[in-house]
Amino acid sequence: MLTFVLFHVVGGSPALTVLGKNATKESIAAFNHRYGYDKPLLVNTNKGESVFDTQFFNFVANLAKGDFGISTQYDEPVADILKRGVGPSLTLTVPILFGGTIVALSLALLCAAFRGGWLDRTVLVCSTVLMSVNYVVWVLAGQFLLAYKFRLFPIWGYVNWTYLALPVLIGIISSLGVDVRFYRTAILDEIYKSYVRTARAKGLSGPKILVKHVLRNSLIPVVTYIALAIPYLFTGSLMLETFFGIPGLGNVSLNAIHSADMAVVRALVVLGALLYQGVNLITDLAYAWLDPRVRLG
């Protein structure tokens, strides 16, 4: 609903953008009629027509059927465009999420194990430094130095997995700083609790306590954190996809924004919001599974 209002206030006239400045009145009217943009926005007061025959209610009804309307830019159903984009986006974002989580979690565990030591401090300083480097810079520097100067990776395209290696690497590194710091805090929150002392008193070894007891108990904030990233797996990474020529949803959305392709942008925003809500629900369910103290209902 909010999205709809926003993009209507916002979007300007899609007809003008597509048909150009010299469009005639008739062609604009025909265009609007074709894509349903000539219908009233919220409530239809015309006699003889249904009250609900409006842009908004049609939009909601179509949404329920999984129909996002027709892209004004490509002249094909938005759903098809999205379907095509999801695959490439996922091949990029899923490795980033898993790789990033594994690297960051293990670093955070190491930090927590040697908290206060030189390793901990070095990693902390490094991650503060890492998180201060702008995302744009990661992409540009990675592409320029690693791909162009040292020729370690292909520069641009989407042919086989080697083309994905560099974007994935950049994706992992650019989020590493924030992730490590977050996981470290989550683990340290647990490490001073009394059950850790009990475990130690039982004579368990340090690593065992850390992995079996502390890690399991600190999973709740970790899971929340990861879950929040999931919707973005689908919408893809705007920057990485544009710069490495990966035909995913990030690329689609940037194109749509530049050409004022309202249907596509709207679909992406709605999709993102729906995914977010869905993931939130799943996270809540996961809490109960992770921590028996949390009861559902």
Added chain:
Amino acid sequence: MRELWRKLSKVGRLCLIVIAGYFALAVYGEVQYRVARARDITPSYNVVHEQQRYQPPSLRHIMGTDNLGRDVAQRLIQGSRIAFHVGIMTSLIAIPLGVFLGLLGGYFGGKVDSIVVWLCATVASMPGLLFILAISMVVGQGLLGIYLGIGLTTWVGVCRTIRAEVMKHRDRAYVQAARVLGYSHLRIMFRHILPNVAHIILIQFSIRFPGAVATEVFISFLGIGVQGEPSWGIMINNARLRLWQGIWWEMTFVTLAIFTLVLVFNHLADELRDLLDPALRNQRN
């Protein structure tokens, strides 16, 4: 304020000094910009020198010149001016909004709280960048769009922390005492509870600022942000094409400038959080 300065570590003080330095540059840039506009002349950072294109750093141009022969150092100063504009203006939008809603939700609880939480969830569930882009489409591309876009999307974090903190204060004795004295809800919220949660505002400001600067760079880089003025994002975008030809200076210096500002702010935010948030301090031992 003086007490805060005393408590900061040496690195923290250094960070504060660096930020002050950036701020001074930004003020200088603002003056330069205003003067040029008042006199209706092209400011020196925008003057094109065809003969002096792509000059490497020298005494005359300490950071070299760009593709139109403009001095990179001067444009960098303008960039920091815009960065501070963005950081401060977006905070002026996001923090009052977040604080107000957080106070309302935390203090009243119940239905009011549900509405606040729902609002937070709604805003949080929208892909941030798309929202910012949408807003900049309405008000036109430029600084105003960025202010509103970033400001209206980032208040959620402020609101959540304030709300959580206010909830802890709601049933404290001093609040009950104020209620017994017959003070109005508004007065209790703003005169009694707000000062007790004010440290969060400072922490949130120091967290938000570098984020806002980084987002502005990103948006301007994509070409949907600041127009016609040398923002850092625009400079990076400008420099990236030249990088392939070995023109390294513009890219390097802009990157360094952004990096330093964001780094010192991040560090300062860490120290402030450790200093001002008693809950965290106890956990750290």
